[in-house]
Amino acid sequence: MKVPFxxxxxxxxxxxxxxxxxxxxxxxxxxxxxxxxxxxxEEEFAAYxxxxxxxxxxxxxxxxxxxxxAMGIGEGDEVILxxxxxxxxxxxVSATGARPVLVDIxxxxxxxxxxxxxxxxxxxxxxxxxxxxxxxxxxxxxIMQLARKRGLKMIEDASQAHGAExxxxxxxxxGDCAAFSLYPAKxxxxxxxxxxxxxxxADLIDKVKTYRNYGSLKKYHHVEQPFNRRLDTLQAAxxxxxxxxxxxxxxxxxxxxxxxxxxxxxxxxxxDEATNAMHVYHLFVVRCNERDALQAHLSERGVGSVxxxxxxxxxxxxxxxxxxxxxxFPITEQYAKTILSLPMFPTLxxxxxxxxxxxxxxxxxxxx
Ligand SMILES: *Cc1c(COP(=O)(O)O)cnc(C)c1O
Numbered sequence: 001m002k003v004p005f006x007x008x009x010x011x012x013x014x015x016x017x018x019x020x021x022x023x024x025x026x027x028x029x030x031x032x033x034x035x036x037x038x039x040x041x042e043e044e045f046a047a048y049x050x051x052x053x054x055x056x057x058x059x060x061x062x063x064x065x066x067x068x069x070a071m072g073i074g075e076g077d078e079v080i081l082x083x084x085x086x087x088x089x090x091x092x093v094s095a096t097g098a099r100p101v102l103v104d105i106x107x108x109x110x111x112x113x114x115x116x117x118x119x120x121x122x123x124x125x126x127x128x129x130x131x132x133x134x135x136x137x138x139x140x141x142x143i144m145q146l147a148r149k150r151g152l153k154m155i156e157d158a159s160q161a162h163g164a165e166x167x168x169x170x171x172x173x174x175g176d177c178a179a180f181s182l183y184p185a186k187x188x189x190x191x192x193x194x195x196x197x198x199x200x201x202a203d204l205i206d207k208v209k210t211y212r213n214y215g216s217l218k219k220y221h222h223v224e225q226p227f228n229r230r231l232d233t234l235q236a237a238x239x240x241x242x243x244x245x246x247x248x249x250x251x252x253x254x255x256x257x258x259x260x261x262x263x264x265x266x267x268x269x270x271x272d273e274a275t276n277a278m279h280v281y282h283l284f285v286v287r288c289n290e291r292d293a294l295q296a297h298l299s300e301r302g303v304g305s306v307x308x309x310x311x312x313x314x315x316x317x318x319x320x321x322x323x324x325x326x327x328x329f330p331i332t333e334q335y336a337k338t339i340l341s342l343p344m345f346p347t348l349x350x351x352x353x354x355x356x357x358x359x360x361x362x363x364x365x366x367x368x
Pocket of ligand 1: 059060061062085086088089131157159160181182183193194195
C-alpha cells in the first residue's frame with residue numbers, strides 16, 4: 001500500500017461542489033479584488049481565533065512582514081526567533097530591514113527556548129516571534145512574561161497551528177498580532193498562496209490593510225509605503241468553506257497522531273504533547289538515528305516522508321551574513337539530522353497508518 005505524505009484530494013472531494021458554487025458566485029459578481037468574501041473571511045477567521053480583527057493577505061510571509069512593519073519594526077531593530085523554523089519566519093524580519101536574532105529550541109516541544117530567548121535580548125531588541133512549530137503551541141506563559149519584562153512586542157508565527165490551543169485559548173490571540181500562512185497544505189489552506197494577520201488592535205490591522213492595498217484606503221491617496229499584498233476574493237471564498245471544516249480536520253489529525261504514537265512506541269521517538277496545550281499536528285515529526293536510511297527504506301515501500309527542516313536557518317547560505325557557524329545551536333542542529341515527518345493529513349486512515357508503522361518496524365527488524 002502506497003501512503004502519500006499529504007492527500008489534498010481526499011480533503012477536497014466532499015466539499016468540491018460547495019466550493020464550486022462559491023467560486024461561480026464570485027465570477028457572477030466579478031468582485032475579484034477585495035470583494036465581499038475577503039471581509040467575511042476576515043470576520044470569521046478573527047472570531048475563530050478569538051480576536052476582533054483580521055487582514056487577508058497574499059501569503060504567510062506577507063502577514064509576518066506587514067505585521068512587523070505595523071508594529072514599527074525596521075532598520076536597526078532586532079527580532080528574536082527560533083533557529084528551527086521555515087525560512088519565511090526569518091525572511092519576514094529581514095524584509096523589514098531588521099535583524100533576525102536566532103536562538104535554540106526546547107528539546108521537548110521543538111519550539112523556541114524561552115531561557116535562550118531571554119539571553120538574546122539586547123538594547124536593540126524590539127520584538128519576539130514564537131513559532132508554533134508542527135502544530136504545537138510555543139510556551140506562551142514564559143514568552144509572554146519575557147515580552148512584558150523586557151518591553152518587547154510579540155508576533156506569533158501560527159502558520160502551522162490553525163486552531164491549536166494553549167491553556168484553552170486558540171493561538172493567534174496571545175501576541176500583539178499573529179500571522180497565519182494559508183498555503184494549500186497548511187491545516188487551513190487556499191487553492192494557491194494566501195495568508196492572514198489577526199489582532200485585537202484595530203489600528204494595527206488598519207495599517208496592514210493600508211499597506212496591502214498600495215498604502216491607500218481611499219483610491220489614489222497613498223499614505224503609507226505602497227505594497228500589493230491583497231488576499232484574492234476567490235481564495236477567500238474557498239477559505240470560508242474550508243474554515244467550517246477546520247475543527248473536524250484537526251480532530252482527524254489528532255486521531256491519526258494518537259494512533260501513530262501508540263503503534264510507534266519503542267520504534268522511533270514520537271512527539272510529546274504538552275498537557276496545557278492542544279497540538280493540531282500540521283506535521284507528525286519523529287526522530288531516529290540513521291534517519292536517511294529510514295527515509296530511503298520508506299520511499300522504497302511507497303511511504304512519503306519529508307524533512308522539516310534539513311538545514312537550520314543559521315546554516316543557510318542566504319543567512320551567511322549573520323555570522324553563525326555549526327555548533328551555535330546544538331539542539332536545532334542535532335534535530336535537523338534526526339527528524340523525519342511521516343504522512344499526516346486529516347483523512348489518514350488506520351490501514352495507511354498500519355502500512356507506515358509496518359514499514360518502520362520492518363526496517364528496525366532488519367537492522368537488529
Ligand atoms: C508556511 C510557513 C510560513 C510562510 O507561509 P507562506 O504562505 O508560504 O508565505 C511562515 N512560517 C512558517 C512556520 C510556515 O510553516
